[in-house]
Amino acid sequence: MKKVLMSVAVGAAFVMAAGSASAxxxxxxxxxxxxxxxxxxxxAGFGQPDAQGNWTGLDVDxxxxxxxxxxxxxxxxxxxxxxxxxxxxxxxxGEVDVLxxxxxxxxxxxTQLGLEFGPVNYYDGQGFMVRKKLKIxxxxxxxxxxxCTQQGTTTELNLADFFRANKLKYEVVAFASSDETIKAYxxxxxxxxxxDASGLYAERLKLTAPDDHIVLPEIISKEPLGAAWRHxxxxxxDIVKWTHYAMVTAEELGVTxxxxxxxxxxxxxxxxxxxxxxxxxxxxxxxxxxWAYRIIKHVGNYxxxxxxxxxxxxxxxxxxxxxxxxxxxxxxxxxxxx
Amino acid sequence: MNTQVVSAxxxxxVRQEPAAVLPPPGSLIGPLAWIRDNLFSSPxxxxxxxVAAAVAYISIPSFLNxxxxxxxxTGADREACIAKNGxxxxxxxxxxxxxxxxxxxxFYPVDQRWRVDxxxxxxxIGVAWMLWLKAPxxxxxxxxxxxxxxxxxxxxxxxxxxxxLPAVDTARWGGLMVTLVVAGVGIVAxxxxxxxxxxxxxxxxxxIKFFSVMFIEFVRGVPxxxxxxxxxxxxxxxxxxxxxxxxxxxxxxxxxxxxxxxMAEVVRAGLQALPKGQYEGAMAxxxxxxxxxxxxxxxxxxxxTIPNIVNTYIGLFKDTSLLLIVGIFDFLKAIETARIDPQxxxxxxxxxxxxxxxxxxFLFCYGMASYARAMERRLSVADKR
Numbered sequence: 001m002k003k004v005l006m007s008v009a010v011g012a013a014f015v016m017a018a019g020s021a022s023a024x025x026x027x028x029x030x031x032x033x034x035x036x037x038x039x040x041x042x043x044a045g046f047g048q049p050d051a052q053g054n055w056t057g058l059d060v061d062x063x064x065x066x067x068x069x070x071x072x073x074x075x076x077x078x079x080x081x082x083x084x085x086x087x088x089x090x091x092x093x094g095e096v097d098v099l100x101x102x103x104x105x106x107x108x109x110x111t112q113l114g115l116e117f118g119p120v121n122y123y124d125g126q127g128f129m130v131r132k133k134l135k136i137x138x139x140x141x142x143x144x145x146x147x148c149t150q151q152g153t154t155t156e157l158n159l160a161d162f163f164r165a166n167k168l169k170y171e172v173v174a175f176a177s178s179d180e181t182i183k184a185y186x187x188x189x190x191x192x193x194x195x196d197a198s199g200l201y202a203e204r205l206k207l208t209a210p211d212d213h214i215v216l217p218e219i220i221s222k223e224p225l226g227a228a229w230r231h232x233x234x235x236x237x238d239i240v241k242w243t244h245y246a247m248v249t250a251e252e253l254g255v256t257x258x259x260x261x262x263x264x265x266x267x268x269x270x271x272x273x274x275x276x277x278x279x280x281x282x283x284x285x286x287x288x289x290x291w292a293y294r295i296i297k298h299v300g301n302y303x304x305x306x307x308x309x310x311x312x313x314x315x316x317x318x319x320x321x322x323x324x325x326x327x328x329x330x331x332x333x334x335x336x337x338x
Numbered sequence: 339m340n341t342q343v344v345s346a347x348x349x350x351x352v353r354q355e356p357a358a359v360l361p362p363p364g365s366l367i368g369p370l371a372w373i374r375d376n377l378f379s380s381p382x383x384x385x386x387x388x389v390a391a392a393v394a395y396i397s398i399p400s401f402l403n404x405x406x407x408x409x410x411x412t413g414a415d416r417e418a419c420i421a422k423n424g425x426x427x428x429x430x431x432x433x434x435x436x437x438x439x440x441x442x443x444x445f446y447p448v449d450q451r452w453r454v455d456x457x458x459x460x461x462x463i464g465v466a467w468m469l470w471l472k473a474p475x476x477x478x479x480x481x482x483x484x485x486x487x488x489x490x491x492x493x494x495x496x497x498x499x500x501x502x503l504p505a506v507d508t509a510r511w512g513g514l515m516v517t518l519v520v521a522g523v524g525i526v527a528x529x530x531x532x533x534x535x536x537x538x539x540x541x542x543x544x545x546i547k548f549f550s551v552m553f554i555e556f557v558r559g560v561p562x563x564x565x566x567x568x569x570x571x572x573x574x575x576x577x578x579x580x581x582x583x584x585x586x587x588x589x590x591x592x593x594x595x596x597x598x599x600x601m602a603e604v605v606r607a608g609l610q611a612l613p614k615g616q617y618e619g620a621m622a623x624x625x626x627x628x629x630x631x632x633x634x635x636x637x638x639x640x641x642x643t644i645p646n647i648v649n650t651y652i653g654l655f656k657d658t659s660l661l662l663i664v665g666i667f668d669f670l671k672a673i674e675t676a677r678i679d680p681q682x683x684x685x686x687x688x689x690x691x692x693x694x695x696x697x698x699x700f701l702f703c704y705g706m707a708s709y710a711r712a713m714e715r716r717l718s719v720a721d722k723r
Contacts, residue, residue: 041665042675044683049675051437053445053512078509080585081665086571093574095582179688186685205683208421315416315680 025097025229025236026070026286034076037063038096041081044202045310045318046102046122055079059100061305062121062227064298066098066243069291074298088113091228098240099228102198109228116237119244120226121302122310123322123331125219126158127197129204132212134191139218143168146190148181150174154221155195162220182206196223201316219322238285245334246292249274250301252325252334257300260293273337281337292337302332404428404686405693411435419684429690430682437676441694444512444667453494453503454515460487460494461518469709471716484526495519508586512667514698516586520593520668521655527594528654529647532601537631539606550602557599562657565592570664589661597654604646608639641717648710652703670695 029035039059040047047057064074080096091099092114102124103109105117128147130136139162149155151174163170173190175181182203185193195203197219204210227240250256253271255263263271272278275296276289283289299305306323307313324330365371377387408428410419412435419430434441443451464487467479495515497505511519538550557565569592573583612635620630640647662671676682677691 041662041667041671042678044678044680048679049440049445050679050681051440052448053440053443053510078507080509081667083663083665086567086664089571089575093577095574095585202678202680202683205416205680206685206687208426208685209424210420315683 025233026239029070029097033071034078035063035067035070035098036078036080036096037066038082038087038090038099038101039063039079040101041083043102045198045314045316047079047081056309058122058305058309059102059225061299061309062100062244063098065247065295066240068294068298069239069243069246069287072294072298088115088228091115091230094230097229097236102225103228105224105226105228114231115228116231118227118229118237118241120224120331121244122198122225124196124198124223124225126155126194126221126223127200127219128216129185129193129200129213130191130216132214136216139216139220140166140168142170142192144170145192146171146173147192147194148173148175148185148190149194150178150181151176158221159194178203198310198316198318201310201318205315235286239287242285242337243295244302246274246295246337247299247302247305248325248332248334249337250292250296251303251332252327255296255301256304257296260296264293270337279338404689415681416684416687419682419686421685426685428686429693430684430686431690433676433682433684433687433690434694436682437673440513440676441669441672442514444516444672445510446506446512446515447504447510450504450506453506457491457494457515458518460490461522488523488526491519508584511586513672514669516661516666517655517658517669520586520590520658520661523590524593524597524654524658525651528597528601528650531594531598533605533636535598535602536605536609539602540609554599554602557596558603562593562596562660563663565596566660566664568592585664586666589664589666593654593658596657597650600650600653601647604643604650605639607646608641608643609635611642612638644710644714644717648706652706655702655706656699669698 039055040057042048043057043059045057046059047055048060050056060079063077063079067077068074070076080090082090082096082099082101087099087101087103088109090096099115100121102122103117104124105120109115110117128139128142130142136142142163147159147170149159149172156172156174159170159172171190173184175184178195178199181195182193184190186207193200193203197215200215204213204215207213227244229237229240249270250260253263253268253274255271255274260275264275264277266272266275269278273281275293276282276291280289282291285291288294300308303325306320310316310318311320320328320330322331324332326333361367365374378384405428409431410427410429411431413419413430413432414436418432419427421427439451443454446454464479464483467473467476468483473479493501493503495506495511496508497503499505535550535554538546539554541547541550566589569588570585573588577583616634616638617630620634625633658668659670661668662674667675673691673695677688
């Protein structure tokens with residue numbers, strides 16, 4: 001009997017937790033006065049506190065953009081640092097409103113966890129770094145190489161798949177922590193270092209002579225990193241989705257943080273619809289019509305955010321690559337605002 | 339009889355005065371003798387000495403070179419600490435200097451950090467008052483430490499609108515401040531709770547005994563990480579949506595209960611070490627249960643368990659670093675986060691960060707251990723009579 005009661009209680013708790021998903025997240029956020037954003041506990045370029053303790057990064061900017069759209073104030077965000085293990089529970093239980101924490105969008109996560117995944121704000125994938133003096137231009141030339149990688153991660157599995165699929169011989173030198181791995185590579189224990197491409201650039205800075213190493217062009221896995229929110233609240237999903245699309249559209253139209261006020265006078269119909277001087281697109285998602293103006297005014301467009309946090313304007317100096325706009329050969333594509 | 343003595347001493351071969359005391363042979367005193375006695379007294383000792391000297395000779399200079407002589411002390415970013423001409427410099431203290439405020443205060447708003455400073459000062463006064471045995475009015479000190487300080491700290495750090503202190507969410511707490519808050523709460527809460535649990539476990543009342551045993555064994559049976567995960571990940575699922583318990587509070591409760599279960603076993607060891615005569619003697623004097631415990635048993639039991647209590651405290655202090663896996667920015671996590679910042683990415687940044695963490699943790703733990711040793715010496719005077 002006791003057992004039955006217990007399982008009923010546990011079940012009820014889950015139902016309550018699931019039931020909360022249909023509640024209006026936007027109203028909760030508005031009445032609370034602050035957006036609760038699940039963030040990384042520290043990842044170079046994506047979510048990282050600076051010396052004063054302010055969060056910065058590409059994922060952080062996404063959260064700030066959502067807050068700017070709702071409150072016209074990019075600082076009304078409470079960042080809840082979540083480890084990889086408790087990130088989904090925190091979202092399911094309502095501890096955070098949205099999860100922007102370099103989370104890979106996969107089918108099982110999208111369909112089995114009661115979550116929705118949204119636009120990809122960074123297309124990541126596993127890459128390789130080698131010494132320049134080896135004169136290797138492509139991962140296809142890596143036959144017989146020894147590869148430094150971190151133990152027990154999907155990185156190790158992707159590596160095995162790649163080498164097997166291409167019938168290349170290799171030897172894995174695995175370490176427990178990322179720090180040990182990069183030190184071993186620096187000391188010459190192996191020829192190749194592999195991890196997610198965004199991480200390669202951050203790790204490269206720790207080498208004795210960063211300029212003696214290059215990142216190879218091949219990306220051997222798909223890691224679309226995007227935002228996630230609770231299943232069932234479609235209005236909230238629209239806000240999260242269109243926040244990113246507004247930033248991408250702004251980049252496409254050349255609307256920047258600096259010129260957004262001038263752009264209000266623009267006669268270009270696309271710009272007018274984006275900035276809310278024409279149409280009522282903001283009200284349709286429960287916000288004000290100047291929602292996108294607020295985002296760009298406080299945070300900037302996608303290109304600016306990319307550049308500042310991970311791109312040429314940052315120390316990581318990651319090339320835009322597949323994260324460039326679709327019109328420049330990348331994958332960042334926003335549906336039209338109309 | 340007298341004459342006999344005189345006649346004997348008058349003999350030429352009898353000494354008239356005692357021989358002068360000679361200094362001990364040179365081989366028994368002085369540094370050389372000490373070295374022979376302590377370092378080279380047997381073949382195995384000789385071997386150990388040589389090995390230890392070799393290890394010290396190899397490690398100490400490189401240690402000092404890394405930490406002091408080759409270290410980089412000033413600089414604004416990674417440029418200061420990167421390898422120059424292929425030579426990797428020593429510790430990047432410039433990084434620690436630039437980030438030390440983050441290590442101490444975490445995300446606490448910059449203009450409110452005086453509140454944390456004040457908390458540190460108040461805490462230091464409380465600790466000194468409690469630990470310095472000759473301090474005046476230690477009874478008031480006790481009330482200050484156990485009642486006033488926690489209340490004041492709560493409002494000081496968390497904010498109180500009626501005092502004009504803006505609220506600071508615990509999500510913005512971090513660094514050494516969180517480590518000290520968590521360790522402090524754990525230390526202060528675990529001793530009384532642990533004593534109650536230990537008494538409960540030895541109680542003759544079956545219900546109390548049962549619950550004490552269950553609690554202690556359950557908590558001791560799971561790792562602290564599990565307790566933290568439970569508090570952090572499971573608890574929110576069981577609570578209705580509009581009730582969210584503060585993340586730090588959940589961790590505090592988890593650590594407090596965990597520490598008290600261990601403390602209970604430590605105290606129970608002390609209770610069992612006392613001869614039965616002490617209990618019987620106290621009862622024969624007509625003392626009630628609580629009087630007996632307060633006046634006779636606990637003072638003796640706690641005295642013999644001081645080393646173990648402090649051992650538990652030191653373990654607890656270091657266990658606070660496990661908070662990082664549930665996303666709370668304690669001291670170690672603050673360093674962990676700062677060290678991956680591209681602004682400071684350099685070959686020795688991580689090592690320097692960890693070295694700094696080790697030094698700080700060591701200072702705290704060694705301080706606790708030293709105080710406990712002094713306390714033991716003082717209390718053992720009675721045993722030496």
